[in-house]
Structure formats: C-alpha cells, structure tokens
Amino acid sequence: MTIPSPRGEVLSGAYGVRKSYGPVSALDGIDFTVTAGETVGLLGPNGAGKSTLLNLLSGLRQPDSGRVELFGRDPRNPQARQQLGTTPQATSVPATLRVRETVDFVGSHYANPIPTAELLDGFGLGPAAGKQCGGLSGGQQRRLLVALALVGRPRLVILDEPTTGLDVEARENLWERLADYRAAGGTLLITSHYLDEIQTLASRVVVINSGTVVADGQVDEIRSRVSVSRVSFHTSLPPSFFDSLPDTVSASLAPSGATTILTHDADATVRTLVRDEVDFRGLEVHAASLEEAFISLTHSPAGAGQGRTMDRKAAG
Numbered sequence: 001m002t003i004p005s006p007r008g009e010v011l012s013g014a015y016g017v018r019k020s021y022g023p024v025s026a027l028d029g030i031d032f033t034v035t036a037g038e039t040v041g042l043l044g045p046n047g048a049g050k051s052t053l054l055n056l057l058s059g060l061r062q063p064d065s066g067r068v069e070l071f072g073r074d075p076r077n078p079q080a081r082q083q084l085g086t087t088p089q090a091t092s093v094p095a096t097l098r099v100r101e102t103v104d105f106v107g108s109h110y111a112n113p114i115p116t117a118e119l120l121d122g123f124g125l126g127p128a129a130g131k132q133c134g135g136l137s138g139g140q141q142r143r144l145l146v147a148l149a150l151v152g153r154p155r156l157v158i159l160d161e162p163t164t165g166l167d168v169e170a171r172e173n174l175w176e177r178l179a180d181y182r183a184a185g186g187t188l189l190i191t192s193h194y195l196d197e198i199q200t201l202a203s204r205v206v207v208i209n210s211g212t213v214v215a216d217g218q219v220d221e222i223r224s225r226v227s228v229s230r231v232s233f234h235t236s237l238p239p240s241f242f243d244s245l246p247d248t249v250s251a252s253l254a255p256s257g258a259t260t261i262l263t264h265d266a267d268a269t270v271r272t273l274v275r276d277e278v279d280f281r282g283l284e285v286h287a288a289s290l291e292e293a294f295i296s297l298t299h300s301p302a303g304a305g306q307g308r309t310m311d312r313k314a315a316g
C-alpha cells in the first residue's frame with residue numbers, strides 16, 4: 001500500500017482557534033498544523049483541549065473564532081473528509097452488524113478500500129469476522145474502530161486515545177499496524193495518555209495545556225528543551241520532604257521504593273542533599289524521559305521556595 005503525500009504539504013491546520021463550552025474555555029487561540037508524512041503525538045493533561053482540537057480538525061465541531069482546515073477545505077465539507085480516517089474518543093460499533101459486514105459497509109464509501117479479510121487479519125480480528133460487533137470484547141471493539149479508520153487508505157488518520165483499555169499484546173499489534181500505515185506514506189495525529197506510545201510512534205510531539213500549545217518539536221528536542229533531570233535515591237524521608245528543594249519540579253516515590261526528584265538543576269539538588277546531611281543511598285542521576293519532560297511542561301514547580309534549604313532536624 002502506498003499513500004501519495006508530498007512532504008511538507010499541510011494536511012490539516014487550526015489557526016488562531018478559540019472554542020468554549022459555555023463558560024469553559026477549551027481552546028484559547030491555538031495554532032497547529034499537521035504536514036504530510038508526520039506522526040504527531042498530541043499530549044496534554046486531562047482537560048487540556050486535545051479532544052476538542054481533534055473534533056474541530058475532523059469536522060465534528062466548529063470553532064467560535066479562528067479558522068480550521070482539512071485538505072485546504074472546511075473540515076465539515078464531506079469532500080475534505082474523504083481522505084480522513086478517524087476514531088473519536090467516544091464512539092461505538094454497531095451492535096447487531098457482523099464484523100465483516102461493518103468493514104464492508106465502511107469500506108464501500110471509499111474508492112480503493114483495503115480488502116476486508118486482509119484488514120481484519122492484520123488487526124487480529126480474522127477469527128471474529130462472523131461475530132456481531134456487540135459481542136466483541138472491549139479491546140476487540142477498540143481494534144475494530146481503528147481498523148475502520150484505516151480501511152479507506154486515508155491520507156490522514158486522527159486517533160483519540162486509540163489504545164486505552166487494550167492489553168499489552170493488543171497495543172503492540174496496533175502500534176505495528178500504525179507503523180505500517182506510516183511507512184506506506186500515511187500521516188498520523190494521535191493523542192494518548194501512554195507516553196511510551198507517543199515516544200514509540202511519533203516523530204513530533206505537541207504539548208497543549210489550557211487550550212494553547214506549550215511545546216512543539218521532535219521527541220528528543222522536547223526532552224532536551226525542558227532540561228529536566230531525574231535524581232533518585234533511597235531514603236527514609238517522605239517524598240513531600242523534598243518538594244521545597246530549589247529547582248524541583250516534583251518529588252515522588254517510584255515503584256522500586258526509590259525517591260525520585262525531577263529537577264531543573266541536578267547538580268544543585270545533589271549539593272543540597274549533601275550540604276543538609278540528608279540520609280540517602282544509591283544515588284542516581286539520569287536525563288528525563290519524555291513523560292518527565294511532559295510533567296515539567298504542564299505542572300507548576302512543586303518547590304515554591306526557590307533557594308530554601310531543608311530542615312536539618314527533619315533530615316537528621
């Protein structure tokens with residue numbers, strides 16, 4: 001399968017877009033484009049405006065002000081949506097149609113659909129082809145919805161949290177199908193709460209918070225731009241004790257039992273620990289993961305008291 005998509009062509013964009021639901025502002029003058037060949041991971045905390053943006057780009061809602069385009073047209077124009085495959089967050093399969101019939105039906109709307117058997121096999125749904133969709137497990141339904149987004153060989157696929165609720169194997173299978181789609185020349189815009197998913201799939205990451213873009217770049221670039229380090233060690237003190245360290249973004253307890261401090265200045269953190277005679281062992285310092293970079297971009301610093309030292313009594 002090859003999907004023609006000249007590199008650099010803008011497939012979809014939002015320009016100065018605002019959208020409110022009554023008194024709640026979901027998007028606050030956002031500017032965002034997706035160009036051909038990219039896999040863009042859209043990240044943001046709950047309520048950041050991700051689904052609203054995807055719904056505008058795919059023509060399910062319209063902006064209060066600003067402009068939204070899909071293939072150079074208004075996304076509500078059915079012609080613009082001919083080349084779009086999408087799985088909105090809140091969507092469901094037709095309960096009484098069989099899986100095979102559902103794929104046939106959706107595929108019949110496109111000029112050159114992927115053959116039903118090939119698509120179902122690819123998504124591990126071959127054995128379920130004769131089942132009614134309502135009888136599929138939640139994970140199978142989720143996979144079917146993503147398969148339906150791909151059936152028409154769209155030039156752009158927009159997926160809102162496609163792997164939520166899937167087990168590890170099903171998630172990895174879906175990643176493979178999305179990687180195939182990308183390798184064939186497809187363009188992907190995806191939201192996810194799984195940072196490893198974005199790290200695996202996306203070439204570019206856009207972080208939104210409170211309806212505006214707070215970071216936009218390659219995965220590695222975003223990681224390095226926020227210059228956050230992870231300092232971890234074992235201690236008898238609670239993580240909250242370290243919140244007030246200078247340059248601290250957050251302090252928490254890892255599943256391993258290690259206290260983990262995300263900090264903008266690992267050297268200063270370590271110096272303070274030593275100077276204040278904190279009881280620690282097994283100290284390690286690492287560059288931040290994408291997840292940690294994301295936390296630092298969307299959380300206000302935990303340590304309100306920049307430059308404070310720790311309470312020696314508590315430390316001792």
Ligand SMILES: Nc1ncnc2c1ncn2[C@@H]1O[C@H](COP(=O)(O)OP(=O)(O)OP(=O)(O)O)[C@@H](O)[C@H]1O
Binds near residue numbers: 044050051053
């Ligand atoms: N239909 C609606 N009616 C009222 N408020 C809404 C509606 N849809 C979204 N909102 C509000 O708009 C803001 C943005 O929501 P949106 O669903 O776009 O965020 P999100 O980043 O997708 O969040 P999540 O990660 O939880 O899915 C939130 O404050 C949300 O409560």
